[in-house]
Each structure stands twice: as C-alpha cells, then as structure tokens.
Amino acid sequence: MPVRTLRRLLPYVRPYRTQMAVMTLAALSALTASTAVPLVVKRVVDGPVAHHHHAGLITLSWLALALGVSEGMLLWLRRHVLASAATGMEATMRDDLYAHLQRLPVSFHDRWQSGQLLSRATTDLSVIRRFVGYGLVFLVVNTATLVGVSVLLVTLNPAMAALTALGLTPIGVAGARFHHRYVTVARRLQDQQGDLTTLVEEAATGIRIIKAFGRHDVVAADYRGSARVVRASAVETFRVRGWFNAVLGLVPNLILAVVLLWGAIAVSKGALSLGGLVAFISLLLMLVWPVESLGEILAMAGEAAAATERFFEVLDTTPDIQDRPGAYALAEATGRVRFDHVDFSYPGPEQTLVLQGIDVDIAPGETLALVGRTGSGKSTLISLMSRLYDVTAGRVTLDGVDVRDLQLDSLRRHVGVVFDEPTLFSVSVRENLMLGAPTATDADLWAALETAQATFVSELPWGLDTRIGEQGLTLSGGQRQRLALARAIVGRPRVLVLDDPLSAVDVHTEARIQSGLRAVLADSTVLLVAHRPSTVALADRVAFLDGGRVSAVGSHHELLTTVPAYRAVLADARHEMVS
C-alpha cells in the first residue's frame, strides 16, 4: 500500500533520474571507499609494519589518502546534486498543487479548510523532498550493502549465514508491523497539524472579531487543545520509532552473541578456523549500520507515503467546472442572458434546492435588479453567471449559448463581477484594475475610477503603482468596494454582475457614483443585487426572489403596487421615514 502510494511520485522524480543515479552511485562509491580504508589499515599493520618495509608504508598511506579524499569528494557530489534535484522536484509539486487549487471550483474551496491545503504545500512537501533526496538514495545503498554482505556471509559459512538470516526474520516482521503503525500515526499527525494550521489561519484572519469580543482566551484554549492533540500524536510517533529502533539495535547484537557462541564451539571442534570466525564477525558488524538506519528510512518512507497520499487527495480531485470538449470561444457577445429553468443546490449529500425553476430573460443592455430577503438566493444566482458554480438543472445562456459550452476564459472575459466582499489582490492598483481590461490605458483607468468615485487613488503614495491588498496598503471597506466597482466597469464587459456594489458607501458618494454609473450600465447587460430603493433605481426591471424562486418580475413601481411581499422588502424604509 505505501509502496503503491510512493510510486505515484515517479512522474515528479523522473525528470531527475540522471541526478538520482549520480547520487546513488556517489553514495555507493563513497561507501566502498570508506569500507576500503580499514582494509588498507589492516594491510599496513600486517605488511609493512610487521615486516619493517618502509616503502610499502608510504605507498599504502598514499592509497589511504586517495581513498579518503575521494570519499570526501563523492559525499560532496551527492549532496551537491541533491540540492538542485530535490528542491526542483519539491518546487514543481508545489507549483502543480497551487495551479490545481486555482482551477478547482468554489464548491471545493467551500468545504476544504485552507489550513489543510496550506500544510499540504509546506510541511508535506518538505517531508517528500527529504525522502526522495535522502531516504530513497539510502534505501538503494543500504539494500545493496545488505545484499553484498549477505552474499559474502553465505560464501564464508552457509550454516552461520542461515542462523543469521533466521535471527533477522524478527526484524522483517517488526518492520512490517512498524511500517503499518507508523504510516497510520504519521497520517494522523499530519492531518492534526493541518487542523492546527487552520486554527492559526482563522485566528489571524478573524483577529478583529476576536479583539472586538475579547475572546483571546477562547481562541487560545482551542488552539492549545489542538496543539495538545498534535503533541500527543508526535510523542506517539516517538514511541513507535523508539520501539522499532530498539528492536533494530537489539536483534543484530543478539545474533552476534549467538554467532560467537556457535562459532566458538565450531572452532573448538575444528569445523571452523579462528580467522574465519573473526572475518564472519567483522562482516556481521558491517550489517549493523544499514539495518539500524533502515528504521529511519522506513520511518521517512512512512511519513512520505502519508504526505503523498495527502498531496494526491487534492490533485486527484478533478475540477468539475472546466472547458467541455468542444467548448468554444465567443469573440463578440451581444449580451443576451437567459436563465432557463434553472435549479441549483450546493454540491453535497443534502440536496436542498437553493434555487428552483428560475426563468429570466435579460435583453442586451438591460439592467435587471434582483431583490429578495437575506438568504433568498440572490448571490447564488449571480455566481452561476460566471460559472463559479454550475446549475443543477436547466441552463444559463449567453447569446443563446449554454455557458457550459463556452470556454471558461472566454465566458469570464465577457462577464465583469463585483462581489459582496470586494477582494483586491496584493499588486498595484493598476494591475488590479487591468484584470478587467488588459489593454486599458491610464486614461481609461482614471475614467473608471472617476465613475466609481475612487479618485482617492491619486492621493496614495505612488498613485496607480501603489501596492494594495493584503500585502500592501490597507484600504477601508468603502474604498475597496469602489475599487472593485472600477475594476468591473473599466473593461466595459458585455455582462456585469454586481452584488450590492454600494453597500459600504455613504449616501453622498452613492449619489455621485450612480449618476456616472447609469451611463456605463446602459451599454451592458447587468444583473444587480439590490437591498435599497436607491440601488433598484438603477435598474430597468426587477426580479423578486422569494425562497429560491422568482415570484415576480416587473418595473419597480409595478412590483410596489402589485406585490405586497416586495413592498415589504423595499418600501419599508420609506414607510418608516414618513412616520
């Protein structure tokens, strides 16, 4: 099972197969060089020193020097090659993960905690990097050593070799058990670390609310509780590892004792020479290191397998909102939008319909306001327009074409959006605005900023070049909303989707924006979520949403007079004013 999981890393390792081969060869050669040194020393002691042979001493010392230096160089080579190979592989995996996450639909992000996704990109990938760069190489090296030494042992004395092999079987059994247990614990620990990351992330992004209610203690208690769970699991990994390491250390030593006893008796009976016994024991001692370090490598492999599993959990999720085969681009759009018997429920086991039988036709250039109570499905409805979600039944069409038959890129090019929460990116104001219009000139940008009453940009330290967003200058909610509006209108998209775009703007500014906005809206087909009469005033027609259905469509005044529920939603304020 873990092997099959780890095999999935092959495509990422393959580009570095030359480097992997070089690393493995270098490691094997270095090991050989370092094993050869004691042999040279033995020769020195047995030969030149015993026979007072000075010239031989010098030759062998040079040999020892050459071996020692080449060992050093080979070690350097392995690690030097490792540097670019391992980090290159890790970076590629991270790029892939990121790119894939960007393609996964909003519904995926709705249900995945970003802390879990983050820990996959950081902790998990560095675990994999360490396994591939070190563990995999030494898995080969150690196996080679084990095989080589075993062959030598068998040639030396088959009976004692069999005894050794018998003695080593508990390690095999323990190893298999260990591996299973370790993968389980490692996976649990990594998941718990992901949860911990989520708590950190929430505490950082929700800091204002925590401060507003002074709930540091609650948040901190949650965090500590979660950290305690992580601590317990981490200690558990030490217990499992420590236990296995102890077995790995104990078994070879016990074998050694038995071999010594057995061998000594054999020597006393003349079945074995003393030299033969000594040689067998020194070879046996050579097995200790590879067997012992095998524990560490297996632990690494276990962690890497768990990490790989977590990585592919995300990568195996296919983005269900993507270009259909044969999807085409719509070069020009007139902007006719139609919701044709649209049903929608959020993906998941509960198939509660959030939208039901939505039938709306919006003519090019028309502005349709969507009005309804909080939670009536307005925001959901407009997110279907740019395919942030796909309809459950029915279809949404642009110029008579099902939006699912259009290339996503082309569709979203024609649809400009302002979300209820304005998201700006951590780049310059200019780049933020040009998202909606890649070819816009500065004059276009300023015109859009003027319309959106966002000329405060000229007072920013570096004007249009000022970096904003999370890593840049902090802007107020109203400022962000106005920039988001400017971004949506600067490219004059055929279809504009505006989710209550003026909610955070004061009355005076709202009035100024509206006069300019009217001209802009005239050219586009607009879907406008509105909570206030002042926003509804921008629309040609109004669709009234009630419990996921469009219960009435008409002009603001028609609806006011004919639909009591509509009146209740929109006229209330006025009523209150009069009183």
Place this chain on the structure above:
Amino acid sequence: MSTAGPDWRGVASEHADEVTARMGAFLRGRSRRLLGSLLRPHRRGMLLAGLVIVGFDLASMAGPFLVKLGIDRGIPPLLHGGSLVPLVVIVSAIAVSAVIQAATDYGFTLMTGRIGQEVVFDLRGRVFDHFQGLSLSFHESYTSGRVISRLTSDVDAINELLSDGIKVLAWAVLTFVSVVVLLVWLDLELAAIVLAALPFMLGLSAWFRRNSVRAYRATREAIVLVIVHYVETLGGIRAVQAFRRQPRNEEIFETVNRQYADATAWTIRLGAVFGPGVKLMGNVALAAVLLIGGSRVLQGQITVGVLAAFLLYLRRLIDPILDLSQFYTVFQSAAAALEKLAGVLDEPWAVPEPEVPAGLPAARGELRFSGVSFAYREETVLHRVDLIIPAGQTVALVGETGAGKSTLARLAARFYDPTEGRVMLDGIDLRDLTVTDLRRAIAMVTQEGFLFSGSVADNIALGRPGASRDEIEAAARAIGAHEFIAALPHGYDTDVRKRGGRLSSGQRQLVAFARAFLADVRVLMLDEATSSLDIPTERLVQDALQTLLADRTALIIAHRLTTVEIADRVLVVDGGRIIEDGAPTELLRGSGRYADLHQAWLESVA
C-alpha cells in the same frame, strides 16, 4: 504585465536579508534568551536523559570490546578442551549489554521526544498568545500570511531540531569527547596530529556559519512570501476565478516558489561543502596518522597494538563530527526560525495590559473622550476630540468615508490607544483596565462577517462562551436570525465550512449580531454592521436593538440614516473633528451638515 517581477511599490515589497554584524549579535542574543527560557523548565528531564544516553554510550561501546574479549579469552580454553564457562559469561554479557543498549535507546528517544514536544507546545502557545495580544495596527501591516508562516513553518523548523537534533547532538558530543580522551591517552604525539586538523575544521565551520546564517534567513523570508501568496489566493478564490487571475497568479507563485527552492538549494550546497569537507579533513588526518604512526612503530617508539587501536578509534571520531555538522545545518535552520519568532515575541503590545489594573466588575457605560488625538501612519485622523456619552445613550456617528468615525469607535473599543488624550469608561482610563474587564463591558460588531470553522451555534456562542443552547437561540430569535438558521441542513449545528453551510454576507452579519446580542455588554459599538442586510431584516435588527439598547450605551456608525432613527443623539464627524452634535430632530430643523445628508438620503430612497 508579462514580466514576473514585481511592478508595485510599497509595504512588504522590501525585506532585508543582509544583517550587520552588530545586529546579528543582538539577534543571536535574543534567540538564545528565548531558547533558554523554553528549556529551563526541563532541566531535570534533560539531566535524566543525559544520564540515560551515557548508559547507552557505555553499553554500545562495550559491545565490540566484549566480542574481542570473547575471541581472545573465551575461545582458547575451548581449543585446549577447557571450560565453556568464560565464553558463556562473555556471551551473556554481550546479550545483557545489547538489552541495556536497546532499553536506553528507547528511553532516550521517548524522553527527548517528550521534552521536545513540550517545548514546541510551549513555544506555539507563547507565540500564538503574543500574536493575539498585538494591536490591530500590527496585524494590518504584518498580514495574516506572515502570522501563519511564523506559527507553521518556523515552528516546524524548531520541531525538527528538537525531534532528531537532540539525540544526534548528545550522542555525537559524548562520543567525540570520549574518543578524544582515548586518543590522547593512547599516544600524545599522534593525538597532536589529529588535533592539528581541528583549526582547519574550525575555519571551515566559521565559513559555514557565516554563510548559512544568511542562507537560512533567506529561506525563512522566501517561505513567508510563498505562504502569503498561497493563503491570499485561497481566500479570494472567487475573485481569482471570476477575473481569470490564474495565469498571472501562477507566474507570481512560481517566482516566489523558485526563490524558496533556490534558497533551500543554497543551504543544501553549503552543507555539501561543510559536512564532506570535515570528513575529508578527518580522512587526511587518518592517512597522516597511518604514515607517521607506521614510521613510529618501525622506529620502535610505539607498539602495533597502539597504532591499530588508535586508527580504530580515529574512525570513530569522524562519524560524530559528521553528525555534528548534520546537526548544525538543522540547527541553523531552527536558529533562523527562532530569530524570527524571538522578533515577534519582542514586539511590544501597543495596547499593553495595565501594571496596576483598576477593577471594574460592573460598568455603568459612560464613555468620555478627553482631548483625544490619533495618528495613523503619521497622518492625524482625529484632532483633540472632547466628548462625553452618558451611560445608556445611543449615539449615531455620521459623516463621509474617512472622516474618522471608525477610528472613534475603535479607540473606544481600545483596538488602538490614542496618540494624545484619554478615553475613559466610567471615568477610568481604558489603559488602566484589564482586557477581561474591558471586554466584559464593551463589544464591537463590524461589517465583515468572518466566521470561524465550527457550527453556527459555536459562532454565536463566541459572544458569551458557555452560553446554553436556549440562550443562543434566544439571541438569534431576538435579531431575526432564527428563521434562516433553522432552515439550514443541521440547524444550529450546521458546520459553516461544510457542504451547504455557506452563508450569504447578510446571513453572516446576522450571526455577528446574534453574537453581540448574546455578549450582553454595557457598551456596544456597531460599525456598518447592517450594510448587507435587506430592509426588513435590518428593521428587525433595529427593533431588537431598540430594546437591547434601551439601557445601554451604543455608538452606531452607518451610511444609511435609517439607523439614526433609533439614536438619541447624532454626531457629525468631518476631517477628524465633531462638527455637529445634537438630537436628530434638533439637527434636522437646522441647516447644517446633517440636514443636508438627510435630504440627500431622502432623495435616494424616493
């Protein structure tokens, strides 16, 4: 827009990875103090672990010696038909030492593992608490991505050091010291040759240290950028997709990711020179010992046995040095992380706890601003504001965006401390109140509807931890949120991050309101808290507020003047000053700013 390089200017684009020598010493000192304070509680545990590892070392050193003994002393008697007893004794000793070795190994792994995890736990808690205590202005400039990076990847680096590092260090140091002692004891002159290699090794270490400090610092800086960009993308995924931001995002991400990979590769390459360099020097020393030692044997100055033993132990000396170098790279990584964490812990709380707190078990709710000025990023946003809000009064703050309304509210909630003047609750300077007393008295609802993972009920209960389900439901009912919550797949137990739990921004504002309602404080601050609500819901909230605020102090900021209707008093704020102050009806009759605003609003509604 095709170049991957940054074409923006301003905060966070500049970061210093070059640090002066004096600064470096200061940073190291600070990290060391932090480490010291983290390890101090575990002195006894570490001492015990030290004893255990000595036991391990002795047992593992005894093994080869016993084997030699077995061959030299155990076998000869057998050859001459003698007793089996000496051999059996020696073999049993080997078995016993093997068991001791295994047991101490297990014990040490577990003990140091436990201590390491305790320390990491302690560190996590400390850094988390400190971040929570730091002021909002700190969080505004530090960004959540950086906070996350500190608490994840930096803590991980230290975790790695403590997990594997301690064992390696203890074992290596112990072996190194015992072998050096043995070497000196065996032959001083040969030992001198070995020790002559030490200055070179130290020189290499110095080189490595100098460079790796910079390299590891670079990795810490780079991973932050990776994490920040990653988190930002996930947080704004709707906008990313709607605006086809993916290609450009990938470009930026690949750039920062590549920087991180390069920095990591740099650290590995430095290690590649350092570790094998040490090994190479050790090997050269070994060849020299072989040559000189061999000559000395030839000249009869030492015996063959001494040379053989010397060479055997010399090889045992190099392994710990190599392990130490391995430890050193892990240590450098952890040190760079520790430096960043120590920096965070050193950040003073801009809103510190009072040294001598003035107790306020039950506040009445009178707010007083006395000569309050506030500057934000060197720009004065409030000018010497004097204001008294009697307990129980509901005050509406009106004015254009950026006039200073939110700043007033935030000062009253002590998100910031004033640059000048005092803000007082019941006559007590807010700076003299403990956080507990302050938060029991004052709460704030903002327009952002951030929800924590967990159920809807959990999110409301944040207003008053320990509230019963009935109380939570009552709060939700009171502000008209019960209806939609009950309609969710699992009602109040619906997980807001799970399928079907996605709430609209209006619904999230309602949850925030229910939370504030439940908190039951004396002073309530509402900053644009109803901006995303539809009118009937807003009205419901206002009705609830009218009851709720009847005997409470409230500061309400709203762009819509509907909210003002429930206020006893209106303050018009402009350019950081209060320019009008009076009852709404009174101000309406005048011809001031408020009357203007009201007229404009009436027109917008019509």
